[in-house]
Amino acid sequence: MKLLTRHLWQTIDELITKPIEKLELQARVEMLLRSRRLSLQLQTALERERELREQKSRFVSMVSHEFRNPLNIIYGFIRLLQQRNLSVERQTDFYQRILAAVSRMVALLDDVLILGKSEADGLASNPTELAIEPFCQKLIEEIKFTARTGHTINFNCEDECVTVHMDEALLRHILTNLLSNAIKYSAPNSTIELRLQCKSQTVIFKVEDQGIGIAPADQERLFESFYRASNVGKIPGTGLGLMIVKRAVERHGGTITVKSEINVGTTFTVTLPLDSKIFHLTPEPY
Structure with missing residues (x-):
């Protein structure tokens, strides 16, 4: 009520003594309500933008971490495979671990690509x-x-x-x-x-x-x-x-x-x- 009075009339006396035109009052109230709605919409948009920035930052950090682990595994086992005294069994085990790390990276990359497509066009379908x-x-x-x-x-x-x-x-x-x-x-x-x-x-x-x-x-x-x-x-x-x-x-x-x-x-x-x-x-x- 205080906000409404401050915008529509300078004093309470003015409210009491001056006749109020119904259309003018309606117009002013509608302007105040519209202004309030726009303010709330702006606050909601700013909050949503902040959430999106946080989500994208988490996404980049998480994906980078998920890629780094299998890359470290691949690098480590390749270095071990450079040793000349490894048995065939050990070499086979290392190759399998490298394949598993590559498969993990491919699966993650597929997720990222599918996610990108879903953001761009809602996942195009081709039945x-x-x-x-x-x-x-x-x-x-x-x-x-x-x-x-x-x-x-x-x-x-x-x-x-x-x-x-x-x-x-x-x-x-x-x-x-x-x-x-x-x-x-x-x-x-x-x-x-x-x-x-x-x-x-x-x-x-x-x-x-x-x-x-x-x-x-x-x-x-x-x-x-x-x-x-x-x-x-x-x-x-x-x-x-x-x-x-x-x-x-x-x-x-x-x-x-x-x-x-x-x-x-x-x-x-x-x-x-x-x-x-x-x-x-x-x-x-x-």
Whole structure:
């Protein structure tokens, strides 16, 4: 009231003695309200800009750190391989460690590129005819070859699945990320399950592991940018993978859910329409 009085009238006496024109009062009040709205919008924009700067700074720092570790591993093992008295077994072990570090860098680079595309155009989709069962089998073989952690990946096609209409690149990114996470967060030599179900209108993928699990409080924020569960410890990661997976799933017009129990395991369920169309998503800043 004080703010309103200060802008509309010089004194209380002026308010009492001078007649008030209804249209003039309405116009002045509307001007004050408009000014207030613009001020709030400006404050919100400035706060959002500050948050974006902080997020981008975290992103650059985190990605730099994630690249530095495998590069140091590669450099170190290359130096060791220069020794002439190494046994064949030691050389083979060092080469495998180098391959694992390279695979980690490639996966991180894929995440960064996908994230950049999602910010630029909301993840462009290019659905094509895809034989889903052979696609899954081939993908599992590729992941097992690059991971080399001793995990068993079982593939179970529970229905007769022939051909679907989906974006192969986005689907590859979804399943690769989920299977790689299952491997990363479960003990060596444990078993990962990929289950495929083809229904009348949808195809369902389930990735199950026997890993460290995710606490209920963490599950609520699991798909946020840079968020990592509280029990990951020193397991490397950027907190970007699942956020990008969720965007890719939504780009297909699908859904993703998680069910998990600490020290028991985690199951991610991805449901996609059999005939994926192009869904225009508004790019979100990171």
